Amino acid sequence: MSSVEARLFHGTRDVLPSELLPQKELVATLTRTFEAFGFAPVETPAMEYVDILLGKYGAEGEKLIYKLAYDDGNTLALRYDLTVPLSRLVAMHPELPKPFKRYQIQPVWRADRAQPAQGRFREFIQCDVDTVGTSSLVADAENLAVVHAGILASGMDGFVIKINHRKLLRGMMAYAGLPSTRDKEILRVVDKLDKIGLDEVISELGLIGVPVEAITKLVDLMQLTGSPEVVLGEARRRLTGVAEADTGLLEVEAMLGHTRALGVPETRLRVDLSLTRGLDYYTGPVYEIVTTEIERFGSLGGGGRYDDLLSLFGGEPVPATGVSIGLTRLLAALVKLGKLRARESATDLLISRFSDTPVDLALKVASNLRSQGFAVEWYYEADRLKKQFQYAERKGIPIVVILGASEVERGDVTAKCLATSEQVTLSYDAMTLWIREKLAARAM
RNA sequence: GUGGGUGUAGCUCAGUUGGUUAGAGCGUGAGAUUGUGGUUCUCGAGGUCGCGGGUUCAAUUCCCGUCACCCACCCCA
Numbered sequence: 001m002s003s004v005e006a007r008l009f010h011g012t013r014d015v016l017p018s019e020l021l022p023q024k025e026l027v028a029t030l031t032r033t034f035e036a037f038g039f040a041p042v043e044t045p046a047m048e049y050v051d052i053l054l055g056k057y058g059a060e061g062e063k064l065i066y067k068l069a070y071d072d073g074n075t076l077a078l079r080y081d082l083t084v085p086l087s088r089l090v091a092m093h094p095e096l097p098k099p100f101k102r103y104q105i106q107p108v109w110r111a112d113r114a115q116p117a118q119g120r121f122r123e124f125i126q127c128d129v130d131t132v133g134t135s136s137l138v139a140d141a142e143n144l145a146v147v148h149a150g151i152l153a154s155g156m157d158g159f160v161i162k163i164n165h166r167k168l169l170r171g172m173m174a175y176a177g178l179p180s181t182r183d184k185e186i187l188r189v190v191d192k193l194d195k196i197g198l199d200e201v202i203s204e205l206g207l208i209g210v211p212v213e214a215i216t217k218l219v220d221l222m223q224l225t226g227s228p229e230v231v232l233g234e235a236r237r238r239l240t241g242v243a244e245a246d247t248g249l250l251e252v253e254a255m256l257g258h259t260r261a262l263g264v265p266e267t268r269l270r271v272d273l274s275l276t277r278g279l280d281y282y283t284g285p286v287y288e289i290v291t292t293e294i295e296r297f298g299s300l301g302g303g304g305r306y307d308d309l310l311s312l313f314g315g316e317p318v319p320a321t322g323v324s325i326g327l328t329r330l331l332a333a334l335v336k337l338g339k340l341r342a343r344e345s346a347t348d349l350l351i352s353r354f355s356d357t358p359v360d361l362a363l364k365v366a367s368n369l370r371s372q373g374f375a376v377e378w379y380y381e382a383d384r385l386k387k388q389f390q391y392a393e394r395k396g397i398p399i400v401v402i403l404g405a406s407e408v409e410r411g412d413v414t415a416k417c418l419a420t421s422e423q424v425t426l427s428y429d430a431m432t433l434w435i436r437e438k439l440a441a442r443a444m
Numbered sequence: 445g446u447g448g449g450u451g452u453a454g455c456u457c458a459g460u461u462g463g464u465u466a467g468a469g470c471g472u473g474a475g476a477u478u479g480u481g482g483u484u485c486u487c488g489a490g491g492u493c494g495c496g497g498g499u500u501c502a503a504u505u506c507c508c509g510u511c512a513c514c515c516a517c518c519c520c521a
Protein backbone atom coordinates (compact mmCIF):
# COMPACT_ATOMS: atom_id res chain seq x y z
CA MET A 1 0.00 0.00 0.00
CA SER A 2 1.35 3.40 -0.92
CA SER A 3 1.07 6.09 1.69
CA VAL A 4 -0.84 9.32 1.19
CA GLU A 5 -0.30 12.67 2.77
CA ALA A 6 -2.77 13.21 5.59
CA ARG A 7 -4.64 16.38 4.70
CA LEU A 8 -7.95 18.15 4.84
CA PHE A 9 -10.14 19.67 2.12
CA HIS A 10 -9.81 23.44 2.35
CA GLY A 11 -12.63 24.95 4.36
CA THR A 12 -13.33 21.84 6.41
CA ARG A 13 -11.94 21.17 9.86
CA ASP A 14 -11.37 18.59 12.51
CA VAL A 15 -12.73 19.48 15.90
CA LEU A 16 -10.55 18.29 18.75
CA PRO A 17 -11.75 17.57 22.30
CA SER A 18 -10.63 20.96 23.63
CA GLU A 19 -13.13 22.62 21.31
CA LEU A 20 -15.73 19.93 20.95
CA LEU A 21 -16.34 19.58 24.69
CA PRO A 22 -17.39 23.23 25.08
CA GLN A 23 -19.27 23.00 21.77
CA LYS A 24 -21.31 20.12 23.06
CA GLU A 25 -22.09 22.02 26.21
CA LEU A 26 -23.25 24.94 24.11
CA VAL A 27 -25.43 22.69 21.97
CA ALA A 28 -27.02 21.30 25.14
CA THR A 29 -27.81 24.83 26.28
CA LEU A 30 -29.20 25.81 22.88
CA THR A 31 -31.35 22.69 22.82
CA ARG A 32 -32.81 23.58 26.20
CA THR A 33 -33.55 27.12 25.02
CA PHE A 34 -35.17 25.90 21.80
CA GLU A 35 -37.34 23.43 23.65
CA ALA A 36 -38.30 26.06 26.21
CA PHE A 37 -39.94 27.96 23.33
CA GLY A 38 -41.77 24.86 22.11
CA PHE A 39 -39.54 23.84 19.23
CA ALA A 40 -39.09 20.12 18.51
CA PRO A 41 -36.08 18.52 16.82
CA VAL A 42 -35.87 17.25 13.27
CA GLU A 43 -33.09 15.95 11.06
CA THR A 44 -32.90 15.77 7.29
CA PRO A 45 -30.44 14.03 4.94
CA ALA A 46 -27.17 15.66 3.94
CA MET A 47 -28.07 15.25 0.29
CA GLU A 48 -31.16 16.42 -1.54
CA TYR A 49 -32.28 16.27 -5.15
CA VAL A 50 -30.73 19.20 -6.97
CA ASP A 51 -34.06 20.63 -8.10
CA ILE A 52 -35.26 20.82 -4.51
CA LEU A 53 -32.51 23.34 -3.84
CA LEU A 54 -32.46 25.30 -7.09
CA GLY A 55 -34.33 28.55 -7.51
CA LYS A 56 -34.52 29.40 -3.80
CA TYR A 57 -31.32 31.17 -2.90
CA GLY A 58 -30.72 33.55 -5.77
CA ALA A 59 -27.99 33.47 -8.38
CA GLU A 60 -25.19 34.20 -5.91
CA GLY A 61 -26.24 31.49 -3.52
CA GLU A 62 -26.94 28.91 -6.17
CA LYS A 63 -23.37 29.03 -7.42
CA LEU A 64 -22.26 27.80 -4.00
CA ILE A 65 -24.31 24.60 -3.98
CA TYR A 66 -22.11 21.48 -3.96
CA LYS A 67 -23.43 19.19 -6.64
CA LEU A 68 -22.48 15.56 -6.23
CA ALA A 69 -20.82 13.68 -9.06
CA TYR A 70 -23.49 11.03 -8.73
CA ASP A 71 -25.37 9.67 -11.73
CA ASP A 72 -25.32 12.41 -14.37
CA GLY A 73 -23.82 14.90 -11.94
CA ASN A 74 -27.06 16.79 -11.88
CA THR A 75 -29.12 14.67 -9.55
CA LEU A 76 -27.94 15.19 -6.00
CA ALA A 77 -26.44 18.06 -4.04
CA LEU A 78 -25.36 18.66 -0.48
CA ARG A 79 -27.78 20.85 1.41
CA TYR A 80 -26.95 24.55 1.37
CA ASP A 81 -29.04 25.48 4.39
CA LEU A 82 -31.65 23.97 6.69
CA THR A 83 -34.59 26.16 5.69
CA VAL A 84 -35.23 24.73 2.24
CA PRO A 85 -34.98 21.10 3.44
CA LEU A 86 -37.46 22.00 6.18
CA SER A 87 -39.86 23.44 3.62
CA ARG A 88 -39.57 20.25 1.60
CA LEU A 89 -40.20 18.19 4.71
CA VAL A 90 -43.31 20.16 5.65
CA ALA A 91 -44.63 19.90 2.08
CA MET A 92 -44.24 16.11 2.33
CA HIS A 93 -45.99 15.94 5.71
CA PRO A 94 -49.26 17.86 5.48
CA GLU A 95 -50.49 15.94 8.52
CA LEU A 96 -48.13 17.80 10.85
CA PRO A 97 -50.11 20.03 13.23
CA LYS A 98 -49.62 23.71 12.42
CA PRO A 99 -47.94 25.81 13.46
CA PHE A 100 -45.05 23.39 13.15
CA LYS A 101 -42.18 24.53 15.31
CA ARG A 102 -38.92 22.74 14.73
CA TYR A 103 -35.28 23.09 15.57
CA GLN A 104 -32.45 21.47 13.66
CA ILE A 105 -28.73 21.33 14.40
CA GLN A 106 -26.84 19.91 11.43
CA PRO A 107 -24.01 20.75 9.05
CA VAL A 108 -24.51 22.49 5.72
CA TRP A 109 -22.08 22.85 2.81
CA ARG A 110 -21.23 25.83 0.65
CA ALA A 111 -18.67 25.95 -2.17
CA ASP A 112 -17.44 29.28 -0.94
CA ARG A 113 -13.87 30.46 -0.69
CA ALA A 114 -13.10 29.60 2.88
CA GLN A 115 -11.44 32.12 5.15
CA PRO A 116 -11.16 30.61 8.61
CA ALA A 117 -9.94 33.88 10.16
CA GLN A 118 -13.29 35.39 9.24
CA GLY A 119 -15.17 32.31 10.37
CA ARG A 120 -15.91 31.21 6.81
CA PHE A 121 -15.93 27.51 6.15
CA ARG A 122 -17.20 25.21 3.42
CA GLU A 123 -18.75 22.89 5.97
CA PHE A 124 -20.34 24.34 9.06
CA ILE A 125 -23.08 23.64 11.56
CA GLN A 126 -26.23 25.68 11.67
CA CYS A 127 -28.73 25.75 14.51
CA ASP A 128 -32.09 26.67 13.04
CA VAL A 129 -35.42 27.35 14.63
CA ASP A 130 -38.41 27.84 12.35
CA THR A 131 -42.13 28.27 12.84
CA VAL A 132 -44.21 27.13 9.89
CA GLY A 133 -47.90 27.95 9.58
CA THR A 134 -48.45 31.30 11.26
CA SER A 135 -48.23 34.90 10.14
CA SER A 136 -48.02 36.11 13.71
CA LEU A 137 -45.20 38.53 14.28
CA VAL A 138 -44.83 37.01 17.73
CA ALA A 139 -43.13 34.11 15.94
CA ASP A 140 -40.60 36.54 14.50
CA ALA A 141 -40.12 38.12 17.91
CA GLU A 142 -39.53 34.64 19.35
CA ASN A 143 -36.82 34.07 16.75
CA LEU A 144 -35.06 37.15 18.03
CA ALA A 145 -35.52 36.17 21.66
CA VAL A 146 -34.18 32.68 20.98
CA VAL A 147 -31.02 33.79 19.19
CA HIS A 148 -30.45 36.48 21.77
CA ALA A 149 -30.60 33.92 24.58
CA GLY A 150 -28.54 31.40 22.60
CA ILE A 151 -25.69 33.72 21.71
CA LEU A 152 -25.60 35.13 25.21
CA ALA A 153 -25.37 31.61 26.62
CA SER A 154 -22.32 30.94 24.46
CA GLY A 155 -20.37 33.55 26.38
CA MET A 156 -20.33 36.05 23.52
CA ASP A 157 -21.40 39.43 24.85
CA GLY A 158 -20.49 41.95 22.17
CA PHE A 159 -23.23 41.53 19.58
CA VAL A 160 -26.26 43.31 18.17
CA ILE A 161 -29.23 42.19 16.11
CA LYS A 162 -29.74 44.24 12.96
CA ILE A 163 -33.33 44.39 11.75
CA ASN A 164 -35.00 45.41 8.53
CA HIS A 165 -38.01 44.42 6.45
CA ARG A 166 -38.25 43.44 2.81
CA LYS A 167 -41.44 45.44 2.32
CA LEU A 168 -39.80 48.48 3.83
CA LEU A 169 -36.93 48.06 1.40
CA ARG A 170 -39.33 47.89 -1.52
CA GLY A 171 -41.06 50.98 -0.17
CA MET A 172 -37.71 52.74 -0.12
CA MET A 173 -37.18 51.82 -3.76
CA ALA A 174 -40.58 53.22 -4.66
CA TYR A 175 -39.89 56.36 -2.66
CA ALA A 176 -36.66 56.85 -4.63
CA GLY A 177 -38.63 56.38 -7.85
CA LEU A 178 -36.89 53.12 -8.75
CA PRO A 179 -38.63 50.16 -10.40
CA SER A 180 -38.97 47.05 -8.23
CA THR A 181 -37.45 45.01 -11.07
CA ARG A 182 -34.08 46.46 -10.20
CA ASP A 183 -34.28 45.92 -6.47
CA LYS A 184 -31.85 43.00 -6.32
CA GLU A 185 -28.92 44.73 -7.97
CA ILE A 186 -29.53 48.01 -6.20
CA LEU A 187 -30.12 46.56 -2.77
CA ARG A 188 -26.97 44.48 -3.07
CA VAL A 189 -24.97 47.69 -3.27
CA VAL A 190 -26.98 49.28 -0.48
CA ASP A 191 -26.23 46.30 1.73
CA LYS A 192 -22.51 47.03 1.54
CA LEU A 193 -22.80 50.37 3.31
CA ASP A 194 -21.03 49.47 6.51
CA LYS A 195 -18.35 47.56 4.63
CA ILE A 196 -17.27 49.84 1.82
CA GLY A 197 -18.52 53.15 3.18
CA LEU A 198 -20.85 55.83 1.96
CA ASP A 199 -18.79 57.27 -0.89
CA GLU A 200 -18.22 53.87 -2.46
CA VAL A 201 -21.91 53.04 -2.28
CA ILE A 202 -22.81 56.30 -3.96
CA SER A 203 -20.33 55.82 -6.76
CA GLU A 204 -21.29 52.18 -7.30
CA LEU A 205 -24.96 53.12 -7.50
CA GLY A 206 -24.07 55.79 -10.03
CA LEU A 207 -22.12 53.18 -11.97
CA ILE A 208 -25.15 50.96 -12.43
CA GLY A 209 -27.17 53.92 -13.63
CA VAL A 210 -29.19 54.99 -10.62
CA PRO A 211 -30.16 58.68 -10.93
CA VAL A 212 -28.54 61.08 -8.50
CA GLU A 213 -31.79 62.12 -6.81
CA ALA A 214 -32.68 58.48 -6.22
CA ILE A 215 -29.24 57.80 -4.73
CA THR A 216 -29.62 60.75 -2.38
CA LYS A 217 -33.01 59.58 -1.22
CA LEU A 218 -31.85 56.01 -0.63
CA VAL A 219 -28.61 56.94 1.03
CA ASP A 220 -30.27 59.43 3.38
CA LEU A 221 -32.61 56.70 4.59
CA MET A 222 -29.89 54.08 4.90
CA GLN A 223 -27.80 56.29 7.06
CA LEU A 224 -30.37 56.80 9.76
CA THR A 225 -28.92 55.70 13.07
CA GLY A 226 -29.99 55.67 16.68
CA SER A 227 -32.49 53.72 18.72
CA PRO A 228 -35.14 51.76 16.85
CA GLU A 229 -37.73 54.44 17.75
CA VAL A 230 -35.64 57.21 16.30
CA VAL A 231 -34.86 55.38 13.07
CA LEU A 232 -38.43 54.17 12.59
CA GLY A 233 -39.86 57.59 13.42
CA GLU A 234 -37.66 59.36 10.92
CA ALA A 235 -38.28 56.72 8.26
CA ARG A 236 -42.02 57.05 8.80
CA ARG A 237 -41.83 60.82 8.40
CA ARG A 238 -40.08 60.50 5.05
CA LEU A 239 -41.98 57.55 3.68
CA THR A 240 -45.54 58.73 4.38
CA GLY A 241 -47.89 57.69 1.68
CA VAL A 242 -45.72 54.86 0.36
CA ALA A 243 -48.02 51.92 0.95
CA GLU A 244 -45.46 49.09 1.11
CA ALA A 245 -43.17 51.03 3.38
CA ASP A 246 -46.07 51.66 5.70
CA THR A 247 -46.83 47.96 6.05
CA GLY A 248 -43.17 47.23 6.67
CA LEU A 249 -42.87 49.92 9.32
CA LEU A 250 -45.96 48.71 11.15
CA GLU A 251 -44.70 45.14 11.15
CA VAL A 252 -41.25 46.06 12.40
CA GLU A 253 -42.76 48.14 15.19
CA ALA A 254 -45.09 45.35 16.24
CA MET A 255 -42.29 42.79 16.14
CA LEU A 256 -40.00 44.99 18.20
CA GLY A 257 -42.74 45.49 20.78
CA HIS A 258 -43.14 41.74 21.20
CA THR A 259 -39.38 41.26 21.28
CA ARG A 260 -38.99 43.70 24.16
CA ALA A 261 -41.85 42.00 25.97
CA LEU A 262 -39.91 38.74 25.62
CA GLY A 263 -37.07 40.33 27.51
CA VAL A 264 -34.57 41.26 24.81
CA PRO A 265 -32.87 44.50 25.87
CA GLU A 266 -33.39 47.49 23.63
CA THR A 267 -29.64 48.01 23.32
CA ARG A 268 -29.24 44.76 21.39
CA LEU A 269 -31.65 45.83 18.65
CA ARG A 270 -30.76 48.02 15.69
CA VAL A 271 -33.11 48.96 12.92
CA ASP A 272 -30.76 49.13 9.93
CA LEU A 273 -32.36 50.20 6.67
CA SER A 274 -29.31 49.11 4.69
CA LEU A 275 -29.70 45.45 5.69
CA THR A 276 -31.11 43.37 2.82
CA ARG A 277 -29.76 39.79 3.11
CA GLY A 278 -28.89 37.90 0.00
CA LEU A 279 -31.24 34.94 0.01
CA ASP A 280 -34.15 35.29 -2.36
CA TYR A 281 -36.79 33.63 -0.26
CA TYR A 282 -37.29 36.31 2.41
CA THR A 283 -40.53 38.27 2.21
CA GLY A 284 -40.97 40.13 5.52
CA PRO A 285 -38.83 41.02 8.51
CA VAL A 286 -35.15 40.09 8.13
CA TYR A 287 -32.49 40.06 10.80
CA GLU A 288 -28.81 39.45 11.18
CA ILE A 289 -26.69 38.99 14.31
CA VAL A 290 -23.27 40.62 14.14
CA THR A 291 -20.44 40.66 16.62
CA THR A 292 -19.09 44.04 17.60
CA GLU A 293 -15.89 42.55 19.00
CA ILE A 294 -14.10 41.42 15.84
CA GLU A 295 -13.49 43.51 12.75
CA ARG A 296 -14.62 42.07 9.43
CA PHE A 297 -16.08 38.92 10.89
CA GLY A 298 -19.10 37.33 9.27
CA SER A 299 -22.51 37.32 10.91
CA LEU A 300 -23.16 34.99 13.81
CA GLY A 301 -26.66 34.27 12.65
CA GLY A 302 -29.52 35.53 10.60
CA GLY A 303 -33.01 34.86 9.41
CA GLY A 304 -36.36 36.24 8.50
CA ARG A 305 -39.82 35.54 7.26
CA TYR A 306 -40.35 33.56 4.06
CA ASP A 307 -44.07 33.33 3.37
CA ASP A 308 -43.78 32.16 -0.25
CA LEU A 309 -41.15 29.44 -0.03
CA LEU A 310 -43.48 26.57 0.87
CA SER A 311 -45.69 27.18 -2.15
CA LEU A 312 -42.70 26.39 -4.39
CA PHE A 313 -43.27 22.75 -3.42
CA GLY A 314 -46.88 22.83 -4.58
CA GLY A 315 -50.02 23.35 -2.56
CA GLU A 316 -51.21 26.43 -0.82
CA PRO A 317 -48.89 29.11 0.48
CA VAL A 318 -47.90 28.58 4.10
CA PRO A 319 -46.41 31.46 6.08
CA ALA A 320 -43.13 30.68 7.81
CA THR A 321 -40.33 32.37 9.66
CA GLY A 322 -37.05 31.24 11.11
CA VAL A 323 -33.58 32.09 12.24
CA SER A 324 -30.23 30.38 12.30
CA ILE A 325 -27.26 30.51 14.61
CA GLY A 326 -23.96 29.72 12.92
CA LEU A 327 -22.53 27.37 15.51
CA THR A 328 -19.19 26.82 13.77
CA ARG A 329 -18.68 30.51 13.28
CA LEU A 330 -19.81 31.38 16.78
CA LEU A 331 -17.28 28.92 18.20
CA ALA A 332 -14.58 30.30 15.90
CA ALA A 333 -15.34 33.78 17.20
CA LEU A 334 -15.13 32.62 20.81
CA VAL A 335 -11.81 30.91 20.15
CA LYS A 336 -10.48 34.04 18.49
CA LEU A 337 -11.55 36.13 21.47
CA GLY A 338 -10.06 33.63 23.92
CA LYS A 339 -13.46 33.18 25.51
CA LEU A 340 -13.73 29.47 25.06
CA ARG A 341 -13.21 27.52 28.26
CA ALA A 342 -11.10 24.82 26.69
CA ARG A 343 -11.01 21.39 28.26
CA GLU A 344 -9.08 18.40 27.03
CA SER A 345 -11.21 15.77 28.67
CA ALA A 346 -14.52 15.27 30.43
CA THR A 347 -12.91 13.05 33.05
CA ASP A 348 -13.43 13.94 36.71
CA LEU A 349 -11.11 11.39 38.30
CA LEU A 350 -7.96 9.62 37.26
CA ILE A 351 -7.25 6.42 39.13
CA SER A 352 -3.51 6.09 39.38
CA ARG A 353 -1.80 2.78 39.76
CA PHE A 354 1.47 1.28 40.91
CA SER A 355 3.10 -2.02 40.28
CA ASP A 356 1.77 -3.18 43.65
CA THR A 357 -1.81 -2.07 42.99
CA PRO A 358 -4.24 -5.02 42.85
CA VAL A 359 -5.69 -4.12 39.45
CA ASP A 360 -9.04 -5.83 39.65
CA LEU A 361 -9.76 -4.43 43.07
CA ALA A 362 -8.95 -0.93 41.81
CA LEU A 363 -11.19 -1.49 38.79
CA LYS A 364 -14.04 -2.28 41.16
CA VAL A 365 -13.42 1.01 42.93
CA ALA A 366 -13.52 2.72 39.54
CA SER A 367 -16.86 1.08 38.75
CA ASN A 368 -18.27 2.17 42.08
CA LEU A 369 -17.19 5.73 41.46
CA ARG A 370 -18.77 5.63 38.00
CA SER A 371 -22.05 4.46 39.46
CA GLN A 372 -21.89 7.47 41.80
CA GLY A 373 -22.02 9.59 38.63
CA PHE A 374 -18.33 10.47 38.27
CA ALA A 375 -16.44 10.26 34.98
CA VAL A 376 -13.54 7.98 35.87
CA GLU A 377 -10.44 7.16 33.88
CA TRP A 378 -8.03 4.33 34.58
CA TYR A 379 -4.29 4.79 34.12
CA TYR A 380 -3.08 1.72 32.23
CA GLU A 381 0.62 1.55 32.99
CA ALA A 382 2.39 1.33 36.33
CA ASP A 383 4.38 4.46 35.46
CA ARG A 384 6.05 6.70 37.98
CA LEU A 385 3.48 8.74 39.87
CA LYS A 386 5.05 11.90 38.50
CA LYS A 387 4.12 10.85 35.00
CA GLN A 388 0.60 9.97 36.04
CA PHE A 389 0.16 13.40 37.57
CA GLN A 390 1.54 15.04 34.46
CA TYR A 391 -1.00 13.16 32.40
CA ALA A 392 -3.85 14.37 34.62
CA GLU A 393 -2.49 17.90 34.44
CA ARG A 394 -2.31 17.91 30.67
CA LYS A 395 -5.78 16.55 30.22
CA GLY A 396 -7.28 18.89 32.76
CA ILE A 397 -8.48 16.08 34.99
CA PRO A 398 -9.24 17.76 38.31
CA ILE A 399 -8.65 14.94 40.78
CA VAL A 400 -6.15 12.08 40.97
CA VAL A 401 -7.19 9.11 43.07
CA ILE A 402 -4.32 7.16 44.55
CA LEU A 403 -4.91 3.51 45.26
CA GLY A 404 -1.74 1.66 46.11
CA ALA A 405 -0.87 -1.24 48.34
CA SER A 406 -0.85 0.86 51.51
CA GLU A 407 -4.39 2.18 50.82
CA VAL A 408 -5.63 -1.30 50.05
CA GLU A 409 -4.08 -2.57 53.25
CA ARG A 410 -5.76 0.13 55.35
CA GLY A 411 -9.01 -0.09 53.39
CA ASP A 412 -9.05 3.61 52.54
CA VAL A 413 -8.24 5.75 49.54
CA THR A 414 -6.15 8.83 48.88
CA ALA A 415 -7.07 11.66 46.50
CA LYS A 416 -5.49 14.91 45.45
CA CYS A 417 -7.16 17.93 43.93
CA LEU A 418 -4.74 19.36 41.37
CA ALA A 419 -6.03 22.90 41.41
CA THR A 420 -5.71 23.36 45.18
CA SER A 421 -3.00 20.77 45.89
CA GLU A 422 -5.17 19.46 48.73
CA GLN A 423 -4.63 15.82 49.48
CA VAL A 424 -6.71 13.63 51.78
CA THR A 425 -6.87 10.00 52.80
CA LEU A 426 -10.41 8.92 53.69
CA SER A 427 -12.76 5.99 53.82
CA TYR A 428 -14.64 5.26 50.58
CA ASP A 429 -17.88 6.89 51.72
CA ALA A 430 -16.20 10.01 53.03
CA MET A 431 -14.15 10.21 49.84
CA THR A 432 -17.27 10.34 47.67
CA LEU A 433 -18.44 13.41 49.57
CA TRP A 434 -15.02 15.04 49.42
CA ILE A 435 -14.83 14.53 45.62
CA ARG A 436 -18.31 15.92 45.13
CA GLU A 437 -17.33 19.00 47.10
CA LYS A 438 -14.15 19.58 45.11
CA LEU A 439 -15.87 19.13 41.75
CA ALA A 440 -18.65 21.52 42.76
CA ALA A 441 -16.09 24.13 43.82
CA ARG A 442 -14.34 23.72 40.47
CA ALA A 443 -17.49 24.33 38.48
CA MET A 444 -17.88 27.77 40.04
C1' G B 445 -14.15 34.04 -9.85
C1' U B 446 -10.58 38.81 -9.36
C1' G B 447 -6.19 41.25 -6.99
C1' G B 448 -1.90 40.94 -3.48
C1' G B 449 1.34 37.90 -0.37
C1' U B 450 3.75 33.49 1.68
C1' G B 451 5.76 28.40 1.24
C1' U B 452 12.45 25.90 5.83
C1' A B 453 11.08 20.59 12.18
C1' G B 454 4.22 19.15 14.92
C1' C B 455 3.71 25.01 15.75
C1' U B 456 5.98 30.20 15.29
C1' C B 457 10.00 31.73 12.61
C1' A B 458 15.60 32.68 11.64
C1' G B 459 19.32 31.57 7.88
C1' U B 460 22.30 30.51 3.47
C1' U B 461 25.23 37.88 -0.77
C1' G B 462 24.74 29.94 -4.58
C1' G B 463 29.46 25.85 -1.56
C1' U B 464 30.03 20.35 1.60
C1' U B 465 27.38 18.44 9.04
C1' A B 466 20.26 23.84 7.78
C1' G B 467 19.34 26.66 13.27
C1' A B 468 16.28 28.82 17.58
C1' G B 469 11.96 29.11 20.71
C1' C B 470 7.59 26.42 21.88
C1' G B 471 5.76 21.51 21.83
C1' U B 472 7.17 16.34 22.27
C1' G B 473 10.24 11.70 24.39
C1' A B 474 13.76 10.11 28.35
C1' G B 475 16.18 11.38 32.91
C1' A B 476 17.77 14.45 37.79
C1' U B 477 18.14 7.97 44.74
C1' U B 478 12.59 3.89 42.56
C1' G B 479 4.26 6.72 46.05
C1' U B 480 3.01 13.06 43.87
C1' G B 481 1.79 17.54 38.87
C1' G B 482 2.04 22.74 37.18
C1' U B 483 8.81 25.74 37.98
C1' U B 484 13.95 24.53 36.79
C1' C B 485 18.17 21.65 34.68
C1' U B 486 20.38 17.70 31.32
C1' C B 487 20.08 14.66 27.08
C1' G B 488 17.35 12.98 22.70
C1' A B 489 13.94 12.30 18.47
C1' G B 490 12.15 15.05 14.36
C1' G B 491 13.56 18.50 7.97
C1' U B 492 13.66 15.01 -0.07
C1' C B 493 14.25 23.67 2.93
C1' G B 494 5.97 22.76 -1.10
C1' C B 495 6.47 20.10 -6.00
C1' G B 496 8.51 19.94 -11.22
C1' G B 497 11.88 21.89 -14.63
C1' G B 498 15.95 25.38 -16.01
C1' U B 499 20.80 28.08 -15.30
C1' U B 500 25.52 26.42 -12.81
C1' C B 501 31.29 22.66 -11.29
C1' A B 502 27.56 23.22 -7.29
C1' A B 503 20.65 25.38 -5.92
C1' U B 504 17.18 25.24 0.10
C1' U B 505 19.27 30.05 -1.93
C1' C B 506 18.78 32.61 -8.81
C1' C B 507 14.91 31.98 -13.08
C1' C B 508 10.29 29.72 -15.03
C1' G B 509 6.09 26.83 -14.15
C1' U B 510 2.84 24.45 -10.84
C1' C B 511 0.30 23.41 -6.39
C1' A B 512 -1.02 24.71 -1.51
C1' C B 513 -2.06 28.19 2.06
C1' C B 514 -2.94 33.33 3.82
C1' C B 515 -5.08 38.32 3.10
C1' A B 516 -8.58 41.57 0.51
C1' C B 517 -13.01 41.81 -2.84
C1' C B 518 -17.76 39.10 -3.60
C1' C B 519 -21.30 36.71 -0.46
C1' C B 520 -22.90 34.87 3.81
C1' A B 521 -23.57 31.21 9.14
